[in-house]
Amino acid sequence: MERTTLDLWVGIFVVGGIAALVMLAMKVGNLGTYNVSEAYQVHAYFSNIGGLKPKASIKSAGVLVGRVTDISLDMERYEARVTMSLDKRYQFPKDTAAKILTSGLLGEQYIGFDVGGDEAMLKNGDELKMTQSAVVLEDLIGKFIYSKAEGSTN
Amino acid sequence: MPVAKNLRSIGRRVVSAVWRVGLATRFFLLTLAYSGTSFRRFHLTIKELFSTGVMSLIIIIVAGLFVGMVLGLQGYETLKRYGSESALGVMVALGLVRELGPVVAALLFASRAGSAMTAEIGLMKATEQITAMEMMAVNPIARIVAPRFWAGVISMPLLAAMFSAVGVFGGYFVGVIQIGVDEGSFWSQMQAAVDFREDILNGVIKSFVFGTVVTVIALFEGYDAPPTAEGVSGATTRTVVTSSLAILMLDFILTAIMFRGN
Amino acid sequence: MPSKSLVEIRDLNFAYDKRPVLEGINMDFPRGKLIAIMGLSGCGKTTLLRHIGGALKPTKGYVKVDGQIIHELDQSGLYAMRRKMGMLFQFGALFTDMSVYDNVAFQMREHTDLPEELIHDLVLMKLHAVGLRGTHSLMPSELSGGMARRVALARTVALDPMLIMYDEPFAGLDPISLTVVGDLIRRLNNALGATSVVVTHDVQESLKIVDYVYFMANGVIVAEGTPDEIRSSERDFVRQFVHGEMDGPVPFHYPGGDYRQDLALGV
Incomplete structure (x- = not known):
């Protein structure tokens, strides 16, 4: 498959979104403190x-x-x-x-x-x-x- | 008889509204049925992810930052009266994760990406691109609608998560750095009060539902738009109005189901 | 064995909500020929094309393409039939979100498993045939109207269809583009061995290139013949149409009430 800058942007978007979710879970929520x-x-x-x-x-x-x-x-x-x-x-x-x-x-x-x-x-x-x-x-x-x-x- | 006439026109409007709901539902089911192409040839969906998700990033991040900052400021002013400024983090985080993140991000998404989708598909129809595709023996729902649908459904929860995350930092910036609320209690009280399943996952489910609804409304309005300039502009307006109302009503219903009894 | 005509239309009737649009149309498009269907705007020409493409179902009669009755085909049969057809839309209907190259490659990618290198060569050949090989990286919005029409033509013939339909191919073109497009329609028909149908109201340009003409008015065929027969026709309607006269069987005035009475109302 050919790599395009579009794929890069979509990648940044998806990774950013998942990072935000992880940040919410660990830093804002209690998933990181309580097992x-x-x-x-x-x-x-x-x-x-x-x-x-x-x-x-x-x-x-x-x-x-x-x-x-x-x-x-x-x-x-x-x-x-x-x-x-x-x-x-x-x-x-x-x-x-x-x-x-x-x-x-x-x-x-x-x-x-x-x-x-x-x-x-x-x-x-x-x-x-x-x-x-x-x-x-x-x-x-x-x-x-x-x-x-x-x-x-x- | 003006009364009878008015009644009849109201009746006609109600019937046509119900009719459109039925049409939109059939359109939604057709989209699901023809979704194979969107995943088999995922680059089609990726292309749409760019125009719905990536293009909405800036507005979502800027809006999230400011909403978080306002929450920090207002929350501080209110909590100060009860001497519980340390609960500022809780207030900012819960407000964002449960409500403002999914709702405001979805409203912005409807007016940024939803209206663009409606206008694009409406114009494609007006310039006979959709008929042309049908004449080329390519199903336009599979080729045009379904990839946009899945792009909307995928990007909405990610955008809402970014909105909330940025908003929390906006609240942190105003509350901790500007005003001087204790940093430790800001984060620790937040972590103690925000539950992953109860609050964050429910917020994600909300934004997933909103993304589905907004995208279906936007695509349906575009696909159903009369092929004229007024037709497309009217459909674009309807997308923003209908999906905003749908978001707020659904938010009430979902909130009632999810957070009842707590 | 294949019959002489690629398309047979027999007693075709069609009505929108009881308002008749087509009435008792009979046509034959012989293989390899270039046919024109002419008439005023709103006389049912485009509706006729939609029947050939299977987008509309007749209320009576049938359209037969390559021995198959179009409205009796199921979805997959119709799609298989449409792969053998090409249609050029009024303003080209290029996909605005794709480059010229992707537009022409569209059907090859959708319907064939050809490797990308082969598609690349085919696309450039098709674009070369319409004289626009150099535009392959442009977007449709960067093209002029005439160029867009030619790119759309290249896209229409991408899979070498046996039947090519043109819906108002000359609408809104400058005189040079008009001649170029007309010439291309003729040459592509001959080069591909296809059968072509041109729906148009541009009399002079189409009479130069076609083999046979049908004249339609108000949903019926009013005249037919070769271009020479049409040019020398003595029938009022055809004369008015061919020579663009202002008044004739087709009146200048839309039917209205008494003129004096209408004006008096405004005083």
């Missing part, structure tokens, strides 16, 4: 998850260690069952506690790990026993008003 294949699953029950959503981040000491993969309501306990996928590189003791936290006042909710002191490490399919639910702003305000009202009657 599902090297992960293990654990789950935990929360009485209230607030605004937690699938794909929310899981952080330990502020470092991203995994993501929430699934949220469902357990029909025996009437609690939220949150499945998490954690990076294989990070191992946590069995008595690690999971807390639902908020980044900033109005930011996204995420799960923070408080690392325990157990010798045994979490394995695939384990449950995190100690959890702390999300702080619901309405409850907080309600409590505050209630205590104020109580205080003022005395």
Whole structure:
């Protein structure tokens, strides 16, 4: 086949387009930072998850260690069952506690790990026993008003 | 009876619009059926990739840069009020990848490449080139229409990706370099919030759908244009109007399907 | 065995939405001859050509080319038939997105597996035959009207067709180009041993080159004969047409209402 400058331009166009896609995937998206294949699953029950959503981040000491993969309501306990996928590189003791936290006042909710002191490490399919639910702003305000009202009657 | 007359003219317009939709669908299916040539003799498609894709590069890149810069500026002004300037990267990237990239790139594509396709095919018809080809026992849908169709379908997602990528850099330029948002949080928050499958692939699917629709409309309008100067100019206008409306309506439908419940 | 005529047209009728365009046309184009179909604009000449090319279906009657009835052929049969035909369009209809070379090579590339070197030689030979070998790298937009017509002619005969149709080949040409194109039509017909049909209203130029003439008006044949017979014809219509007289059977005025009444309305 004869090579023409037209082919060169079309080549530049196609390569540029694919490069843009790769750039979007790696630099803008999360394909470069988060790999599902090297992960293990654990789950935990929360009485209230607030605004937690699938794909929310899981952080330990502020470092991203995994993501929430699934949220469902357990029909025996009437609690939220949150499945998490954690990076294989990070191992946590069995008595690690999971807390639902908020980044900033109005930011996204995420799960923070408080690392325990157990010798045994979490394995695939384990449950995190100690959890702390999300702080619901309405409850907080309600409590505050209630205590104020109580205080003022005395 | 003016009322009855108006009703009748409305009815006639509706019927003819539905008729054209049917015609365009048949035209689209014919194009698919006669697509063999576009791949067997791929250099035909490459030639069209040049005139649709490469020729649209400059407008797409310049527009993407400016849209990204505006997003950076506006986003910063809004986010500053809530003290979350660090989310600027998220806002710019999600806005571009999910919506503005596919939609604005498709609108530009419709007015740059789509109108050119309509005018070219309309003129080919007006100067009897299409009849001549038929008389030479060559199927014009296989030889003229299908390579242009595939060139449009291939180039649209690539153009939209370039638009978004350049736009992100436009936002980066304004937000980080000009205004001074923290570079680390700009990129890291973006990466944490933009999901490859959920956001980027869906954006690519959107632009693929838009590319198909715009190209079919452009080719059909050209092929269906009355072989006169007014006929071709009217068809060119219709291409831009119809495909712009189609892009925006389809965008709503696709967005509703793809991003519902998040 | 092949019949004497390459094209036989028998009792051909055609109507657009009940408006008759052709009525009871009978024609014979003998092999190797150059035939002219003349008539006023809109008399159905081009429609007739489209029937020969199979682009339209007759409402009654048939067109037979090389022993086959055109409108009874299926798609592949029709395409096979069209490969043996060439058609020159009114303004050439060169493909504007291809060079002169690619235009002439178009059918060779589409319909044959000839190697590119052979196509190269064939294209240059065809272009040489119309005197435009030097233009092969130009685009159609860089050609003058007469040159474009000649390139289109080279493209029409690219695959050595047995039947060549010319739709208004003289339209819009200057006197020199006109003579050149007329001469080429005659010479190509003889050189290729083809049968040619020229649809035209250019009387003087075509009477010089053709073997037989059909005159059409309002969808019927009104006169036919050799050029000499036509020139000396005493029939009013033919006389008016051949000599370009202003008034005759074909009136100067389009039918309208009373002239005085029309003017009074404007006052």
